[in-house]
Amino acid sequence: MKVTFVNPPQTSSKYKFMGVVAPPLGMAYMAAVLEENGVDVNIIDASAMEMSWDTLKKELKLSNPDIIAITALTPTISQALKSAKLGRRTCPQAMVVMGGYHPSFNFQEILQKDYVDVVIRGEGEYTMLELVKTLESGGDLSRVKGIAWGDTVTPSRPLISDLDELPLPARHLLPLENYTFLNLKSSMTTMITSRGCPMQCSFCASAALHGSKLRLRSPESIVDEMEYLVNELGIETIAFMDDTFTLIPHRVKEICQLIKERNLDVFWGCTARVDTLNEEIIRTMRQAGCITIFMGVESADQQLLDGMNKKTTINRIRKAFEISRKEKMRTIASVVLGMPGDTYSSIKNTINFVQELKPSYAIFSLATPYPGTRFYHQAFEENLIKVKDWSKFTLLSPIMETVECSLDDLKKMQKKAFFSFYLRPSYIIHQVRMDGPVLLKTIAAVIRQVI
Template sequence: MPTEVLLINPPDFKSKYKKYFNIRAPPLGIAYIAAVLEENHVDVEIMDCAAEDIGYKEMERLVGELDPFLVGVTATTPLIPEALRSVEVVDDSCNAYTVLGGPHPTFMHEDILQNNNSVDFIVKGEGEYTVLDLYRTLREGGDLSNVEGIVYRSGGLVVENKERELVKDLDSLPYPARHLLPIDEYVVFDERMSITTMICSRGCPMQCSFCASSALHGKKIRKRSPKNVVDEMEYVKNNLDVSTIAFMDDTFTLLPEWVERFCNELKERDLDIGWGCTARVDKADKELIELMREAGCHTIFIGVESGNQEILDRVKKGTSTNQVRNIFDTANDVGMRTVASLAIGLPGETKETVEKSIEFVKEIKANYALFSVATPYPGTEFYKKVKGVGEMQEDWGRYDLFSPVVETTELTYDEIKKLQKQAFKEFYLRPTYVIKNLIDEGIPFYKVMKAILKQSMKQ
């Protein structure tokens, strides 16, 4: 029997995170869409090509067998070439309507529809109820102009419908349809782990010029209730044998009072489940971090961005290097594993500021550091500024955080790449650092080191 809706996470054969670190995480966006479809009695399947290493020939065969009515493909900026190729394969394999969604199509919808005839519709922003509405309208032969949140072609023109309201009550959403995902295929550093991803919030009021979160999910943060989140944690532990949760919120600690209530709820239930999250340095004091540690948090991912205050101010980060030092001191004191994320090549960057950032991240004693190339993603203020003066490359496949696509006034593409490699080597090849972490972390650290060095040594 033909499938009504097929949702595809496109192939990923080039992502540096997959290639070098072998990190394969569940695609929460399409899993939420699938859950809403199922809740409304729509037959749906998920094809996670990235996790299962499904290529285009295999995709063509599988799509032909499923013979879906509607196919949705999700797309980030670096994987938009693969997403568009996937839509072409679908178009050649069956007579399904094709839909493209995700961050990149949300901001680049007109360009995509003008240049890709295989794409019938684009879903902007949060897609759960837009996809459901579009499916019903197509099945019933309804008026497409009434479907909020879609962009499509009509009479040779690109038509953009009214935007759909954001989901106000996140507790009303069903849990992601993880039962449709290849759970056993999700790995971290080659290790199959009993881990899954979750979100507690959408939206962000912060003004960071390099981030598109507020443009995608709105400037007002919407939170699930602590009880609803812990209920889901309990569900995945009992039903999927999950022992670790990775919270994917842009800033998990943005509302400290919410975090306190969440941690207390988690402690009361005594779930014995580990978790990691993002933290903003001005939104987590010593008491909060200690409470998080007591509630099972073992890892925090912190957007340091730069060790230079002037650059932090330029990108509207709204934090100080002193606040960064304080949160790392506290996390280290309570035994929390820390991951510092920095961007090389932000506006105003020089060789000297990069070297200062490298020294800074050593000084704060981060357990791990990720040095990304500053990348102007569509939807960000960063993108609009460099786009306006024509100073960037728009080869979307290079927007992978490892390939420079925009120069600074003092650094060329090649210099930015060399400085990124220098940062990885200087941070990870310190003898005292290697010895300490091999003792503390053992095999997991060895695998991280192997992946990092493989990437940093690559020419």
């Protein structure tokens, strides 16, 4: 059988926020598993290639697959469904399959469309392989774990316990030249070194999909992949997309030591919890090529942090950014405005607090309850969700009101947060010295996207 994966076209710049265009790593992993088992596969990353719907139609017709597999996040579900409908019309003989975060938790909604045949729930690598092999042999779909079709929902597939057994993502099927990070003019890609997160922040969709048990790749397999990316694909920048790359400090040190032993000339960035960082670990990471750390700040209100189950403190957040500045590490502060309990005063304090932290960049998201998370169940049960249009679930559009703040109030405060952070003369002068033209592009992108 022939399988074509589709990352749908995106007509809004909101999906390329702050100069980031990332490869669809989940699709690349599934494609690699299929290729390893003799299946004919291709990937159409219509989003990264800024592909029109007419062009996607031509590409599908040219590919003429037996299965069209489409990925979807919550804010991109309308584009995914449009792609599915287009696929049905263009290749009527093909089975249309959909997977990803949103379909995994909202499969009943997706299957109401007569142009979607099957939904893959949860991790898709081996589910997709078993689905293909079952269709090839004319077998019984009800035996395939982790799928839903019609009124049938099969038992969930166990999570992949040994991540080292997965082949490297099929990046040769992706338009590598189209991916960027913070507008950096370098070839970049993403990597995953773990799945699952034991921290269980209430709003985290990734933990909802991949579970609370932390599953780790070995340091050797991670650096083997980095070496391949640098030496074979000419990659210059890698973004580690783990929920928390620094969760186990001694493992981070081992990875950094292997990077230095192999003399890998590569820049990289990662996610971190503030309570996992100290001078030694940041210095070790910087010496191994780390240039950016993404940290969840969320709020300056300790009660709100506790309500999100962040398990950290304001003082620990402040200390992590102080250490990072001392070690000359670029930082990105991630903030959420409008969580239940947020007030005018607490939001203003959070905006001021972020400026005091002096991160290199800041992202001020609006509270968005994604399906599958504890936050979504809370918001749904308490009737807090005021916007039902999934395309608005971008973190840049207000979805919920708080006791004090209306949807319009929250949007205005988000704009104020971005503008007051990025348009400070002292910030611009300092960051231009550090990042030069990259900063100017980022500021322009931010202003365009939050207006």
